[in-house]
Amino acid sequence: xxxxxSIVIVGAGIVxxxxxxxxxxxxxxxxxxxxxxxxxxxHQTGNNSGVIHSGLYYxxxxxxxxxxxxxxxAMYDFCKEYGIAHERCGKIVVATHADELPRMAELEKRGLAxxxxxxxxxxxxxxxxxxxxVTGIAGLFVPQTGIVNYRDVCRVYxxxxxxxxxxxxxxxxxISCRRDGNGLAIETNQGKIHASFLVNCGGLQSDRVARAxxxxxxxxxxxxxxxxxxxxxxxxxxxxxxIYPVPDPSLPFLGVHLTRxxxxxxxxxxxxxxxxKREGYKLxxxxxxxxxxxxxxxxxxxxxxxxxxxxxxxxHRSLSKKAFLKALQRLMPELQMQDIHRGGAGVRAQxxxxxxxxxxxxxxxxxxxMVHVLNAxxxxxxxxxxxxxxxxxxxxxxxxx
Numbered sequence: 316x317x318x319x320x321s322i323v324i325v326g327a328g329i330v331x332x333x334x335x336x337x338x339x340x341x342x343x344x345x346x347x348x349x350x351x352x353x354x355x356x357x358h359q360t361g362n363n364s365g366v367i368h369s370g371l372y373y374x375x376x377x378x379x380x381x382x383x384x385x386x387x388x389a390m391y392d393f394c395k396e397y398g399i400a401h402e403r404c405g406k407i408v409v410a411t412h413a414d415e416l417p418r419m420a421e422l423e424k425r426g427l428a429x430x431x432x433x434x435x436x437x438x439x440x441x442x443x444x445x446x447x448x449v450t451g452i453a454g455l456f457v458p459q460t461g462i463v464n465y466r467d468v469c470r471v472y473x474x475x476x477x478x479x480x481x482x483x484x485x486x487x488x489x490i491s492c493r494r495d496g497n498g499l500a501i502e503t504n505q506g507k508i509h510a511s512f513l514v515n516c517g518g519l520q521s522d523r524v525a526r527a528x529x530x531x532x533x534x535x536x537x538x539x540x541x542x543x544x545x546x547x548x549x550x551x552x553x554x555x556x557x558i559y560p561v562p563d564p565s566l567p568f569l570g571v572h573l574t575r576x577x578x579x580x581x582x583x584x585x586x587x588x589x590x591x592k593r594e595g596y597k598l599x600x601x602x603x604x605x606x607x608x609x610x611x612x613x614x615x616x617x618x619x620x621x622x623x624x625x626x627x628x629x630x631h632r633s634l635s636k637k638a639f640l641k642a643l644q645r646l647m648p649e650l651q652m653q654d655i656h657r658g659g660a661g662v663r664a665q666x667x668x669x670x671x672x673x674x675x676x677x678x679x680x681x682x683x684x685m686v687h688v689l690n691a692x693x694x695x696x697x698x699x700x701x702x703x704x705x706x707x708x709x710x711x712x713x714x715x716x
Contacts, residue, residue, distance in 0.1 A: 320347035320482070322710060323501055323510040325489045325524055327355040329465055329696050330688060331516030332472035332483070333703025339481035343711055344511065346481035349503060351488040356469040358594065359518055360696060362661030364543070364574045364582055367391070367401065367461035368694035371408070372562065372569070375428035378677040379694060382705070384430055386698030387459060393700060394463060397471045400577050401463040406557035407437065409451035411645050415561040419455055422561070426457065433458040448553045450648050460557055462577045465696045489517070492528040492685075499684055512710055515687040519593040519664040525680065525687045532689050534666040534674055535612055538593045538605070539568075541585025542633055543658035544643075546573075550654045554581045558646055566625065566673070569693075571632075571642045583643050583655055587663070588629040596660045598633065617671030666690035677702070686710060 321344030324335045331348060332355060339346040352358075367390055373380035394401040410419050426434050437445065437454035445456060473483050490502040492513055501508040517524040525532040546553065560570040568587040575581050592602035609615045619626065632638045636652065643650050666674040666689055678690035686709050688702075695702060 320345045320508065321511040322346050322514065323499075323508060323512070324348045324514045324516055326350065326516035326518055326521075327352075327469075327473070327483055327485070328358060328516060328518050329356060329360040329469055329472070329699040330691050330702050331514070332356075332469050332476065333699040334514055334516060334706045335481055335483070335703075336472045336475050336479070337703045337707035338710060339476045339479035341707060341711065342479070343714055346476065346479075347508070347510070348476065348481070348483040349487045349489050350483065350485050353485055355473050355483065355485075356466045359661060359664060359692070360469060361466045362596070362659060363465065363693070363696060364585070365462050365464050365576055366557065366574060366697070367403070367463055368697040369406075369426065369431055369457045369459035370429045370694070371422055371426040371431065371457050373425065373429065373694075374675070375425060377675075379698070380429045382677065382698035382701040383694045386694070386701035389700040390463070390468070390697055391461065393471075394468070399463065399467050399471060401461055402577060403459065403461040404556040404575070405456060405458040406460040406559060407442065407445050407449070408455040408457065408559045408561055409442065409449055409646055410453045410561050411451050413452065416453060418561050418564060419453065421564075423455055431457065431459055446555055446558055448647050448649060449558055450646070462557070462575060464577050468699075489524060490527065494529075494683070511684065512713060513685045514706060514710065515685065515689075516691075518691070519662060521664065521687065521689050522666070525689065528682070528685060528687070530680065530682045530685065530687060532680060532687060534668055534678060534689050535608070535614065536593065537609065537615065537618075537665050537667045537673075538590040538595060539587045539663045539665050540590040540595060540633075540660055541587055541663060542660045543582045543584035544636075544639060544655040545658040546581040546583060547654055547656065550650070551581050553647060553649070560646060566622070571639070573643070573646065582658060584639075584658070585661065586629050586632045586639065588633045589626060590662050593662065593664075595662060612667075614667055614669050614671040618667060618673065621671070663692050664690075665692060679706070681709065684713065
């Protein structure tokens with residue numbers, strides 16, 4: 316193969332690395348991954364709760380549903396093959412009020428339509444068999460859900476890329492891309508790169524990367540920070556596996572939940588609060604550019620008008636440990652203030668349409684010699700092998716034209 320890369324992937328999150336791995340292993344050309352940070356999986360991938368999602372929540376027939384079903388089983392197989400610590404432990408969704416029962420019934424229908432088997436409705440007493448410290452009026456047990464550390468997965472993806480003569484170049488920031496004859500001229504902070512094809516997996520910066528390539532993304536990234544608390548070690552026994560509330564169907568978030576982690580410990584969260592910076596992991600992380608971009612967006616104000624009450628509640632939970640605890644006590648009343656302490660945070664790259672609607676499915680835009688991944692939130696980590704395979708096939712088709 317030529318020394319110059321024929322395929323450049325922008326972003327070393329789990330989707331970018333999976334795509335690069337599939338392309339490198341197919342030997343269709345030399346693959347180069349550009350990553351601004353000093354390590355892989357530094358943003359969405361490395362700061363999530365490590366859940367292998369079942370596919371319970373997603374609209375049947377949607378890209379999320381299809382990719383989650385395929386990707387989930389591929390992820391379990393991949394972890395087994397490469398010795399990555401994981402567990403198919405199952406989860407329960409807990410209804411705490413009668414008005415949540417119809418929504419839980421709809422979740423069961425969706426899960427069955429998406430091919431899940433072994434889903435079981437739980438009575439109030441049966442909930443205690445799965446999670447003795449949970450309080451609810453009914454539940455839903457989903458056996459396909461599991462746990463893993465996605466940083467571990469990404470390290471294996473990275474190794475396999477290198478073993479297939481690809482490269483992951485860290486500390487290399489993408490600046491722009493323009494068409495240059497029969498290829499692309501890509502500007503980075505480390506100099507120019509000439510390539511034949513580009514895949515944008517830029518996550519929180521994906522819409523800007525698209526525009527820097529001369530492509531209108533059709534969406535705008537809105538950053539939502541998800542903050543976690545952790546249970547103190549003496550209270551780890553309160554959570555056996557994964558405990559979720561019944562989610563609000565109008566929002567692409569699952570609500571504050573309790574998750575046992577594969578390397579030990581129990582996380583509680585996340586909430587979903589508007590971040591003032593795209594990589595804003597702390598409350599006081601502020602970017603004038605990012606905020607100015609939102610302030611000038613009519614779609615953002617339409618979204619804010621619709622969800623301002625929900626947003627205020629999320630900000631309250633962000634600022635108040637007591638309010639966060641109250642949300643957890645809906646599921647587990649015996650938790651007390653001293654049982655939890657602040658943990659880490661992640662920032663979700665949520666695409667918003669011009670009309671202010673939050674994009675609910677994966678969103679991929681193709682352009683000449685390019686593929687732009689512009690919305691890949693949860694369950695993208697679970698589905699990364701399936702998504703990467705799909706994108707790799709798109710590039711292979713372009714190569715063979």
